[in-house]
Amino acid sequence: MRNKIRIERAILDITQADLAERISVSRQTINAIESNKYVPSAVLAMKIARIFGKTVEEIFELDEND
Amino acid sequence: MEPRFLFPHRYKLIGWLLAIPSLILGLSVLIGDFYFDFLTVKLPFEYIFTDTFTSSSGGDKTTLNDSVSVLNFTDEIAAIGSIVGLLFIAFSRVKIEDEYVSKTRLESLQWAIYLNFALLILAIIFIHGMAFFSVIVYNMFTPLIFFIIRFHYILFIKPSYETNGKLQNN
Numbered sequence: 001m002r003n004k005i006r007i008e009r010a011i012l013d014i015t016q017a018d019l020a021e022r023i024s025v026s027r028q029t030i031n032a033i034e035s036n037k038y039v040p041s042a043v044l045a046m047k048i049a050r051i052f053g054k055t056v057e058e059i060f061e062l063d064e065n066d
Numbered sequence: 067m068e069p070r071f072l073f074p075h076r077y078k079l080i081g082w083l084l085a086i087p088s089l090i091l092g093l094s095v096l097i098g099d100f101y102f103d104f105l106t107v108k109l110p111f112e113y114i115f116t117d118t119f120t121s122s123s124g125g126d127k128t129t130l131n132d133s134v135s136v137l138n139f140t141d142e143i144a145a146i147g148s149i150v151g152l153l154f155i156a157f158s159r160v161k162i163e164d165e166y167v168s169k170t171r172l173e174s175l176q177w178a179i180y181l182n183f184a185l186l187i188l189a190i191i192f193i194h195g196m197a198f199f200s201v202i203v204y205n206m207f208t209p210l211i212f213f214i215i216r217f218h219y220i221l222f223i224k225p226s227y228e229t230n231g232k233l234q235n236n
Contacts, residue, residue: 020162028225029166035228038166 001039003060005030008052023047069159069168077158085151089207092144096203105139113137145206152210160221170220178213 009019016030025044032038033048040048042056049056094100113135160167182205189201 024162025164026160026162026167028221029164031225031229032166038169041165044165 001060001066002036002063003033005048005059006034008054008059012052019048019051022051069163069171071157072163073154073158075159075161077154081151081154081156081158083151084147085155088144088147088151092141092148095141095144096200101138101140105143107137107139109135109137111135148207149210152207152214156210156214156217167221171217174213174217174220177216178209181212182209 005019009016014022016034017027020027020030023044029038029040029044033040045056045060049059052059091100110133112133116135116137185208186201186205189198189205193201
């Protein structure tokens, strides 16, 4: 799964740590999701989308391997 | 999702304080034949769950005469301290527990078990006789030690290493 978290963070001008704090996860988790090493649960994906004021599908999309 | 079966975060520090002295004590028992005399206990009866297997190397000084057993508890203290300490380090919550941490914990546990038994198989093939006894002793602690190293490496050391690498590249 691909995601646009890094781009959305740049738009809001917040760091990985800021985003992590807002959805109460660790900074390592955001880092792992951004570098496509970890696919978040549906709950976490929806929390991330809500911070950016978008739908989950605007942030996350399936790739060839899914 | 609340992770289950974990100790509170402060147990990690307690674990380190317990495990490090215990492991040092355990190694000095194994390598240096070190024993605290005040931990020697004389039992006024024949204690059946022991033999002279380890006493030839100066280990548990077990002498059985006139139905009196002499036991030394240095190695027992070291082993229990190490196990409890390592369990606390391994299975206490990190500051922020989330789903990625849970996944890393389970993956590291599986990784540690694979590595442990791979090394055990090598030891079974290459180490024979009484020397294999030490392999079994070390093997009581290696699964937890491998787990702790891998879990902390993935969670804390590798990301900061990668971030520094990226900064240098840019």
